[in-house]
Amino acid sequence: MINIQELDTDRLEMAANMLKAIAHPMRIAILKHLEGGKKLTVTEIHELLGIEQSTTSHHLGILKDKGVLCSRREGKNTYYYLKHDILSQIVDCLQRCTCSE
Amino acid sequence: MINIQELDTDRLEMAANMLKAIAHPMRIAILKHLEGGKKLTVTEIHELLGIEQSTTSHHLGILKDKGVLCSRREGKNTYYYLKHDILSQIVDCLQRCTCSE
């Protein structure tokens, strides 16, 4: 028998993990670059953001692990992209909420 | 002279702080209860969620500090409510992104 309360807790937990994954300046910047279905490699992102390769890979790993991004390997490169297009909503919302203060 | 890069960094930082504030199971649950312009007291929230009063107050303080909630004192009670209605978008988005997995 399935417990609704439990399900809800799991769902909240999942949502929180997803948000926690996004809630970092560099990771928000990554999402911005991936809006509109764009796909970028680790190297492209690490150069765009000007941060270490290993740090970039780490951030991408977190985003993927928590269900924010997907990745596809093509040859030596791994392309990362948004798992759900609607996630752009979050970035947009943040953009609107942070301009008035 | 203002540095655009710097501004952008500050803005990202602010956005990340706002998201970090939301990114917690209990705090997402709080936002859910406040959708639609509802105002609730600390006690109401602490009873709704079934968590300690002081823990509730801590969470509300974080959300207020990071610009997610506002509060108004009325007599013995303090009512908390969403600062920006559009923040419901984030909760909605999470709800949609967490049902398919």
Added chain:
DNA sequence: TTAACAGATGCAAATATATAAATATTTGAC
């Protein structure tokens, strides 16, 4: 002015996260 209620704050222990440096793995070219 005191009792009782509502909320906020300080603190400490447990836990989680961030970063970078070093190292490992995977893949394609030769």
Added chain:
DNA sequence: GTCAAATATTTATATATTTGCATCTGTTAA
């Protein structure tokens, strides 16, 4: 197979977060 490029993982250190308890501050009503 060997090498180099692209990416991932490991590790260690520093820092931040979460939670509950105890306590403190306001506020209302007796």
